Amino acid sequence: MITIVSGDGWIGDIPEGAIFRITDLEGNQAVDTLLYDAHDTANRYSAVDTIREQGAVYLTTGSRLLTARGDLLATIVDDTCGRHDTLGGACAQESNVVRYGEHTRHQHSCRSTFLLKARERGLGKRDITHNINFFMNVPLTPDGGLTFEDGVSAPGKYVELRAERDLLLLISNCPQLNNPCNGYNPTPIRLEVHPQ
Amino acid sequence: MPSYQHDIPGGAAWTIRLPRYHELKLESLGDDANVSMLIYAAHDPLERLNIPDTLKAQMSGCIRPPMVLMSDMGRALVSVTGSSLDWHDAITGHSLAVKDPSTFQISRNDRRRSARGLLLDELFKLGLGERDLHATVNWFSKVAISPDGTLAYVPGHAGAGDRVQLRAEQDVLVVMATSPSPLNGRWSPSPVRASISPVAAPGTDDPSRTFRDESGRALEQAERL
Numbered sequence: 001m002i003t004i005v006s007g008d009g010w011i012g013d014i015p016e017g018a019i020f021r022i023t024d025l026e027g028n029q030a031v032d033t034l035l036y037d038a039h040d041t042a043n044r045y046s047a048v049d050t051i052r053e054q055g056a057v058y059l060t061t062g063s064r065l066l067t068a069r070g071d072l073l074a075t076i077v078d079d080t081c082g083r084h085d086t087l088g089g090a091c092a093q094e095s096n097v098v099r100y101g102e103h104t105r106h107q108h109s110c111r112s113t114f115l116l117k118a119r120e121r122g123l124g125k126r127d128i129t130h131n132i133n134f135f136m137n138v139p140l141t142p143d144g145g146l147t148f149e150d151g152v153s154a155p156g157k158y159v160e161l162r163a164e165r166d167l168l169l170l171i172s173n174c175p176q177l178n179n180p181c182n183g184y185n186p187t188p189i190r191l192e193v194h195p196q
Numbered sequence: 197m198p199s200y201q202h203d204i205p206g207g208a209a210w211t212i213r214l215p216r217y218h219e220l221k222l223e224s225l226g227d228d229a230n231v232s233m234l235i236y237a238a239h240d241p242l243e244r245l246n247i248p249d250t251l252k253a254q255m256s257g258c259i260r261p262p263m264v265l266m267s268d269m270g271r272a273l274v275s276v277t278g279s280s281l282d283w284h285d286a287i288t289g290h291s292l293a294v295k296d297p298s299t300f301q302i303s304r305n306d307r308r309r310s311a312r313g314l315l316l317d318e319l320f321k322l323g324l325g326e327r328d329l330h331a332t333v334n335w336f337s338k339v340a341i342s343p344d345g346t347l348a349y350v351p352g353h354a355g356a357g358d359r360v361q362l363r364a365e366q367d368v369l370v371v372m373a374t375s376p377s378p379l380n381g382r383w384s385p386s387p388v389r390a391s392i393s394p395v396a397a398p399g400t401d402d403p404s405r406t407f408r409d410e411s412g413r414a415l416e417q418a419e420r421l
Binding site: 042044046047048049051052055056057058068069070083087088089090092093094095096097098099101125126127129130138139140141142144145146147148 | 253260283287289341343417
C-alpha cells in the first residue's frame with residue numbers, strides 16, 4: 001500500500017494480471033495518470049484512441065485503456081466514482097500561465113512531477129503524452145463546450161484496474177490550486193497493487 | 197516566402213514549414229474530407245500542439261474560429277482565423293489502420309494507407325517518430341457529443357468548398373494526412389487544396405486575441421519568442 005501526497009508522484013511496474021486500485025482518500029482529488037507497455041514505452045496510453053474505440057468521452061467500469069497502436073494496456077474493472085476525465089490533460093507551469101496568468105508561473109504542477117518521476121526510468125518530455133485524470137470531472141456539452149466541475153468524487157471513492165500486459169505506471173497527485181479539480185485543497189491518495 | 201498552392205490527394209501526407217504570420221488555407225475538394233494534423237514549433241519540435249491544453253484553456257470540446265491552437269509550452273502555434281464550419285474534431289484521433297489495406301504492387305499510388313502510417317513516414321523524415329505523435333486536429337470532421345458523453349460521427353458534415361484558415365503565430369512545422377476519419381466507415385478520401393500566403397500580424401483587436409484572456413495570453417507568449 002502506497003500513499004502519495006499531493007504534489008508528489010510515483011512510477012513503477014505493474015505485472016500483467018495484477019489488479020491495482022487508486023483511492024481518493026479525502027475526496028475531489030485529481031490523479032494524473034499515464035500508462036506504458038513496460039517492455040516498449042513508445043507503446044503508450046492514448047486518450048483519443050481510447051475515447052474513439054469506446055465511443056464515449058468519459059472513463060468508467062469497462063473502459064479499455066488503449067495505446068496509440070491500438071493495443072490494450074488495462075481495463076477499468078471497478079469504479080465507485082462513476083466518471084473520470086481523459087481530455088483535460090495535466091497542469092504545467094506554462095499552461096497555468098495561459099489559464100491563470102503570469103503570477104502562477106512558479107507554482108508546482110503535474111508535468112513537473114511527471115518529468116521528475118519519468119527521469120528515474122530514462123523517460124523524458126517526449127514520453128509525457130495526454131493523460132488520464134482519475135476523479136476529475138470535465139463535462140463536454142453537445143454544443144461543443146467544456147467545463148471543469150467539482151463534485152463527482154468523495155472520500156474513499158476508488159477506481160480499480162486490471163493490467164492486461166506488463167505496465168509501467170506513472171502517477172502525479174495533482175497540486176493544482178487554481179481550479180476546482182482538487183476542491184482547492186489537494187489531498188493524499190492511495191495506490192494498492194495486488195499481483196495475481 | 198512567396199504565396200503558393202498545392203492540392204493534397206486524398207489518402208496522402210504532406211509536411212510544410214509555415215512561417216510566422218503566414219496563412220494556411222485548406223479547402224475541401226470533395227465530400228467528407230478529413231485532414232489529421234500535427235503541429236510542431238520549428239525552432240524546437242519538442243514543443244508541440246497540445247490538444248488538452250488547447251481545449252481546456254478555451255473551454256471547448258472541438259476546434260472552431262477564433263480559437264488559438266496552443267503548444268505544450270503555453271504558446272500559440274496557429275490561430276483559426278476563419279472556417280465555413282463551426283466544428284472540427286480533436287478528440288477521436290486519426291486512423292490507425294485501414295480495414296482493407298492495399299499494396300503498391302496492386303494499387304500503385306492509389307493504395308489505401310492509415311493516417312498513422314502516413315504521419316509516421318513524415319515524422320521519420322524530420323528525425324521524429326512515434327513518441328512525437330500527439331492528438332491530431334481532424335479538420336472537416338465532426339463527432340457529435342451527447343449529454344451522457346457518447347459519441348457519434350456526423351457524415352456529410354463537410355462538402356466540397358468547405359474551408360478553414362490558420363495563421364501561424366510562430367514558425368511551425370505542419371504535418372498533414374488526408375486519410376478518412378477512422379469513424380467514417382467508407383474509404384472515400386477527398387483531396388484538399390492548400391494555399392499558403394503572407395498575412396498581417398494579429399492586432400490588438402484581433403478576434404483570436406480578444407476571444408478569451410487565455411487565448412490572448414498564449415498569443416502574447418508566442419510574441420516573446
